[in-house]
Amino acid sequence: MPSVRAATLHPDELPDVMTAAELAQFERVDTRTLRADLEAGRVPGAYRRGRSWRIVKATYLDSVSRVAS
Numbered sequence: 001m002p003s004v005r006a007a008t009l010h011p012d013e014l015p016d017v018m019t020a021a022e023l024a025q026f027e028r029v030d031t032r033t034l035r036a037d038l039e040a041g042r043v044p045g046a047y048r049r050g051r052s053w054r055i056v057k058a059t060y061l062d063s064v065s066r067v068a069s
Helices: 020-027 031-039 057-068
Strands: 017-019 046-049 052-056
Touching: 017 020, 017 057, 020 031, 020 052, 052 057
Parallel strands: none
Antiparallel strands: 017 052, 046 052
């Protein structure tokens, strides 16, 4: 059984509006994987800013906590 690694960032350390790279690091997934989810509309609180993605931390964490409970 593979060991479980903790996230490298704590939610309190995340900025209020995250980039795709910051969220990918927090979720411990490849940035390309996260970008595919962003393009498909599967990341709550995400919006495009020009060519970049931004994710609102409060909206994202609220939706994740609902799924986990």
